[in-house]
Amino acid sequence: MEKLKAELKEMIIRDLKLQGVEPADINDDDPLFEEGLGLDSLDAVELVVLIQKHFDVQIEDMDEGREAFA
Amino acid sequence: MAVTIDQALVLESGFAEPERLVRDLRRADDFIRLAVCAADRVLAATERARPRRIGIFAGTAYGPLETNFSSLATLIDDGEGRISPTLFSHSVYNVAAGYVARLLGIMGPILTVTTYSWPFLIALRQGRQAVEAGMIDQAVVLAVEVYSDLLVDAYCRLFGVSLAPLVPGAAAWLLGRDGDGPRLLSVEVDETPCLPALCLTREDETWQGHGLAAVGERHPLAHVEVLTRGVNDVFETGVEWRLAAGFGRVCIALG
Amino acid sequence: MxxxxxxxxxxxxxxxxxxxxxxxxxxxxxxxxxxxxxxxxxxxxxxxxxxxxxxxxxxxxxxxxxxxxxxxxxxxxxxxxxxxxxxxxxxxxxxxxxxxxxxxxxxxxxxxxxxxxxxxxxxxxxxxxxxxxxxxxxxxxxxxxxxxxxxxxxxxxxxxxxxxxxxxxxxxxxxxxxxxxxxxxxxxxxxxxxxxxxxxxxxxxxxxxxxxxxxxxxxxxxxxxxxxxxxxxxxxxxxxxxxxxxRAKAAPGMVRGYGTAADAWHPTAPHPEGRGLVNAIKGAISAAGLDCVPALINGHGTGTRANDQAETHALAQLFDPAAAIYLVSTKGISGHTLGAAGGVEAILTLEALRRGETPGTVGCHTPDPDFLFSPLPEGEKVGLASRIGISQSLAFGGTNSALVLEAF
CATH class of the missing domain: 3.40.47.10 (Thiolase/Chalcone synthase)
Structure with a gap:
């Protein structure tokens, strides 16, 4: 689980091209959007595609997606 | 009222982005960066009109072609349903003008035109018309090209050359009402095919500076660079610029 | 204009x-x-x-x-x-x-x-x-x-x-x-x-x-x-x-005005209150010099959550929701034709104005109660009080544009 968390954090920083953020800066329960990491709706859908690609899972519905990310 | 060219500059790739824009440009490709930085510079030196009174008029021949291919690559490599939404949305041609509006706080008209024939001058004509009609007080007119490796390769094979004259870059002109710069009296485009030529004329004199020869090449930014240099270095009242290429003539009158 | x-x-x-x-x-x-x-x-x-x-x-x-x-x-x-x-x-x-x-x-x-x-x-x-x-x-x-x-x-x-x-x-x-x-x-x-x-x-x-x-x-x-x-x-x-x-030819109508304005907000999402759209419609109406209000607004109405919300929010800032101004979307029968959408919709707007009536929005059975400006749902057909209408578009990059059209 720790390994998965670390992989996720690295993927978020690398593939969403976050500037000046290190994996250690992200707490496990930090919100991703707005006041948290400052991600927006375009990052949200990019993240869905990234997770599908890297972890070979399907996320079908954005409302479901939003809840999973909230 | 006169429409004036208050600033004009050319930006080549390898420029430094202003620190304050770095965070907002995290997803941006070179097509966007060139446009944003050129517009930022051209606006910096002049007093700005209100956000709704400034417009953006961008002309491009090839648009964000490299991102178009990056986006296509994610579709081909990762499979259907997995194209990158960021790359896809950043491969739309008006993405650069949209970024300029957002990052520089411009809320007037934003227009992107795509053509192989004088993209910058078609945008210039529209920007001039909008200022003259009183729709806006300032127009940021942009030319942006980034090309792509695929295009460079195709160019070389099409024309049998080893080096394509396709150098990425951008140019920005700021048009204003009754500003300090030269008056832009008219931009007339005649699309009748003709032999390529370029000169600056004043009364009956004709002047051809070095660098003008570059226009004969198939490089959509070459004429913009020459004209920008003309605005900044060799401006005199009563000058007419005449450009001609295989696809038509343009006459730009300054006063 | x-x-x-x-x-x-x-x-x-x-x-x-x-x-x-x-x-x-x-x-x-x-x-x-x-x-x-x-x-x-x-x-x-x-x-x-x-x-x-x-x-x-x-x-x-x-x-x-x-x-x-x-x-x-x-x-x-x-x-x-x-x-x-x-x-x-x-x-x-x-x-x-x-x-x-x-x-x-x-x-x-x-x-x-x-x-x-x-x-x-x-x-x-x-x-x-x-x-x-x-x-x-x-x-x-x-x-x-x-x-x-x-x-x-x-x-x-x-x-x-x-x-x-x-x-x-x-x-x-x-x-x-x-x-x-x-x-x-x-x-x-x-x-x-x-x-x-x-x-x-x-x-x-x-x-x-x-x-x-x-x-x-x-x-x-x-x-x-x-x-x-x-x-x-x-x-x-x-x-x-x-x-x-x-050339002694009759015509169905004319373009009375055009306005366009940037959201300056986000690469793909519209401004939630339709900031740029409000400015675009104001620009088009001011260009048209309208002495009467439009009877029909053919919205962008793509059917996405964000678009329809932003668009109706913008309209409520400009027009009285109780007035006889009908909002429809025609994308239910054409889909979103992207670069052609504004043309398809301008033509359908003019046709409705010319006939003096409009059918409701195909695909809209229960208008979203959160909207501040309500659309005309499917199955309804209404007469139009004037021959002037608006056709509007929202785009990626935050472009918003509107046409004021008049039928003869």
């Missing part, structure tokens, strides 16, 4: 998933005919099953070949250009203009597109990336398919050519800017509108953005799930009132 702004609409041409020609598309709208299905094999192979709206296999009829200066359409003519050509000759026929007259005039061509100017030849791209030297025809076709220049070349005409690539607002802008050309004498006649074919990249792109619906779209409905893509083209012939008078 104001009082001197006289760009008369003398002809209209349209093809989209709802049919070919103004009459067919209008009848489809009145009957609420929804003819969409997963992408047919003849367009491209895809595993995505989202329904789309399509045009005939050969959009340009051989019977119209006499319009072409070369007598026939060359192989390698892109589908977006062929769609645009089909809509253009329809509009010219409707305007009663013949090829000879057209070639003598200074003709402005302003066409909006999104897909029509990109290079999407996957075979070429893959071969090139693998280090091979694929045949250059796809590149030649890419360079030869600029829609506005292509139309001039195919029709043998001359004059200003402009392809507007303002994403989904492109053809609204094309019509507005061409109307300005007519008003300021840049050209005698103008052909203005938009065209877009479907592409595998665009379908996947909208799917990845999670904006596509699995079922026929439901613009403005409380249960809307996204948009359906469609292909299509729509073109208007514009000219001055004087010119039209000289």
């Amino acid at each position: 104001g009082d001197n702004f006289t760009a008369v609409i003398s002809g209209r041409g349209i093809l989209c998933g709802a049919g070919v020609g103004v009459e067919a598309v209008w009848q489809g709208l009145c009957r609420g005919r929804v003819d969409c299905a997963p992408v047919p094999e003849r367009l491209f192979a895809t595993g995505l099953k989202f329904p789309v709206f399509t045009c005939p296999r050969e959009p340009f009829p051989a019977a119209a070949d006499s319009w072409l200066v070369d007598g026939e359409l060359r192989p390698g003519t892109g589908r977006t250009l062929a769609l645009a050509l089909a809509a253009t000759v329809q509009a010219l026929d409707d305007a009663g203009i013949e090829a000879g007259e057209l070639r003598r005039a200074r003709l402005g061509i302003a066409i909006g597109t999104t897909v029509g100017c990109t290079f999407h030849d996957e075979d070429y791209f893959v071969a090139w990336r693998d280090g091979r030297e694929p045949d250059l025809d796809p590149v030649r076709n890419f360079l030869g398919n600029n829609v506005a220049q292509g139309l001039h070349r195919l029709l043998g005409t001359h004059g200003p050519a402009m392809v507007i690539t303002n994403a989904c607002a492109s053809s609204t802008d094309a019509i507005g800017l061409a109307a300005n050309w007519i008003a300021t004498g840049v050209c005698d006649l103008a052909v203005a509108g938009g065209s877009d074919e479907l592409s595998r990249v665009a379908l996947n792109g909208f799917a990845s953005l999670m904006l596509t619906s699995d079922a026929p779209c439901r613009p403005f409905d409380v249960d809307r799930q996204g948009l359906n893509l469609g292909e299509g083209a729509a073109v208007m012939v514009l000219e001055s009132a004087e010119r039209l008078k000289r």
Whole structure:
């Protein structure tokens, strides 16, 4: 689980091209959007595609997606 | 009222982005960066009109072609349903003008035109018309090209050359009402095919500076660079610029 | 613009998933005919099953070949250009203009597109990336398919050519800017509108953005799930009132005003309160110098959560929700035709104004109660109190554009 968390954090920083953020800066329960990491709706859908690609899972519905990310 | 060219500059790739824009440009490709930085510079030196009174008029021949291919690559490599939404949305041609509006706080008209024939001058004509009609007080007119490796390769094979004259870059002109710069009296485009030529004329004199020869090449930014240099270095009242290429003539009158 | 702004609409041409020609598309709208299905094999192979709206296999009829200066359409003519050509000759026929007259005039061509100017030849791209030297025809076709220049070349005409690539607002802008050309004498006649074919990249792109619906779209409905893509083209012939008078021709209407404004907000999402759209509509109304309120607003109404919310929010800031101003979306019968959408919708707006009535929004059964401005739902049909309407578009990049149209 720790390994998965670390992989996720690295993927978020690398593939969403976050500037000046290190994996250690992200707490496990930090919100991703707005006041948290400052991600927006375009990052949200990019993240869905990234997770599908890297972890070979399907996320079908954005409302479901939003809840999973909230 | 006169429409004036208050600033004009050319930006080549390898420029430094202003620190304050770095965070907002995290997803941006070179097509966007060139446009944003050129517009930022051209606006910096002049007093700005209100956000709704400034417009953006961008002309491009090839648009964000490299991102178009990056986006296509994610579709081909990762499979259907997995194209990158960021790359896809950043491969739309008006993405650069949209970024300029957002990052520089411009809320007037934003227009992107795509053509192989004088993209910058078609945008210039529209920007001039909008200022003259009183729709806006300032127009940021942009030319942006980034090309792509695929295009460079195709160019070389099409024309049998080893080096394509396709150098990425951008140019920005700021048009204003009754500003300090030269008056832009008219931009007339005649699309009748003709032999390529370029000169600056004043009364009956004709002047051809070095660098003008570059226009004969198939490089959509070459004429913009020459004209920008003309605005900044060799401006005199009563000058007419005449450009001609295989696809038509343009006459730009300054006063 | 104001009082001197006289760009008369003398002809209209349209093809989209709802049919070919103004009459067919209008009848489809009145009957609420929804003819969409997963992408047919003849367009491209895809595993995505989202329904789309399509045009005939050969959009340009051989019977119209006499319009072409070369007598026939060359192989390698892109589908977006062929769609645009089909809509253009329809509009010219409707305007009663013949090829000879057209070639003598200074003709402005302003066409909006999104897909029509990109290079999407996957075979070429893959071969090139693998280090091979694929045949250059796809590149030649890419360079030869600029829609506005292509139309001039195919029709043998001359004059200003402009392809507007303002994403989904492109053809609204094309019509507005061409109307300005007519008003300021840049050209005698103008052909203005938009065209877009479907592409595998665009379908996947909208799917990845999670904006596509699995079922026929439901613009403005409380249960809307996204948009359906469609292909299509729509073109208007514009000219001055004087010119039209000289050739003693009746016209269906005119472009009264055009406004456009940036959101300055986000690359893909509209400003939640429709900031730029409010400014665009204000600009169009001020250009039109309207002395009466519009009776009809043909919204962008894609059926996505964000668009429909932003759009109705904007309208509530401008118009009294209790007034007899009807908001509809026509995307339920055409899908979202991207670069052609503004043209398709301007033509349908004018047709409704001309007939003095509008059917409700196909696909909208229960208007979202959160909206501050309510749409006219499917199944209703109302008379219009004036002959003035607005057709509006919102786009990626934060472009918002609006046309004020008047039927004669």
